[in-house]
Amino acid sequence: MALSEKLLDMFNEQIKHEYDSRNVYFGMESYLRDEGWDGFANFMHHQADEEMVHCRYFMEFLAFTGHKWEMRALDAQTNQYDSVLDVFQKGLEHEKFITRKINELYNQAVEDKNYLAQKFLDWYIHEQAEEEDNFSTWLTQIERSKGGPGMVMLDKEAAARVFTPPSNPPVDPL
Numbered sequence: 001m002a003l004s005e006k007l008l009d010m011f012n013e014q015i016k017h018e019y020d021s022r023n024v025y026f027g028m029e030s031y032l033r034d035e036g037w038d039g040f041a042n043f044m045h046h047q048a049d050e051e052m053v054h055c056r057y058f059m060e061f062l063a064f065t066g067h068k069w070e071m072r073a074l075d076a077q078t079n080q081y082d083s084v085l086d087v088f089q090k091g092l093e094h095e096k097f098i099t100r101k102i103n104e105l106y107n108q109a110v111e112d113k114n115y116l117a118q119k120f121l122d123w124y125i126h127e128q129a130e131e132e133d134n135f136s137t138w139l140t141q142i143e144r145s146k147g148g149p150g151m152v153m154l155d156k157e158a159a160a161r162v163f164t165p166p167s168n169p170p171v172d173p174l
Contacts, residue, residue, distance in 0.1 A: 001065050004112045008067055010105050011058060011117075016072040017101055018055035022048045023077040024094055028087045030079040039159030040084055043138075046163035047091075053165050054127070061120050084151065085142050092135040099128040 003011065025048035032041035062069045081087045102124045109117035138158075145151045 001114065001116045003062075003065060003067060003114060003117065004108075007105070007108050007112050007114060007117060008062075010108055011062055011067075012070040012072065014101060014105060015055055015058045015062075015069055016074065017098060018051050018058060020075050020077065021051040021094065021098060022055065023074060025051060025091075027077040027079040028081065028091065031081045032084065032087060034079075035084075037084055037155050039155035039157065040087070043158040043161045044087075044091075046161050049163045054124070061117075065116065083147075085139075085147075088135060088139045088142055092132065092139055095128065095131045095135050099132060102128055 025044045029041045029044035029048065032038075032044060059069045081090065102121060106118060106121045106125065109115075109121060138154075141154055142151070145154060
């Protein structure tokens with residue numbers, strides 16, 4: 001199924017955003033490791049892995065629909081933060097940005113009456129709700145700890161995170 005030029009451009013831009021997301025989380029991982037928060041760093045490492053899978057799904061969708069994807073220039077990312085709290089605040093802000101971009105893609109797919117793209121993007125809409133909820137929950141716990149001993153427990157909990165690719169990826173939309 002052909003994508004409109006505008007929708008194809010937006011899909012390629014989303015591939016860039018997903019790659020950028022990976023690098024955002026690698027930058028956060030770097031900061032956290034340097035500060036001695038290895039558990040939180042592990043959390044961000046797995047978050048980066050997840051973003052790469054999201055990127056790959058977009059690439060596979062374009063290939064599935066007979067389109068080539070573009071590798072666009074990536075934005076430089078920072079590894080400079082003020083605290084663990086700052087990292088998770090910025091992480092939540094970033095996920096909200098990605099949610100807006102996914103919603104814009106979906107709106108364009110609706111405008112184009114591209115039902116296949118809508119079906120594909122449904123998965124991302126649910127995924128972004130989970131991402132925002134996850135970051136929001138961690139942020140609340142970090143705020144409640146007020147930098148006290150609870151932070152060590154949270155770091156230990158974050159160290160247990162592993163990433164397993166979804167068993168129901170959106171790539172084969174049929």
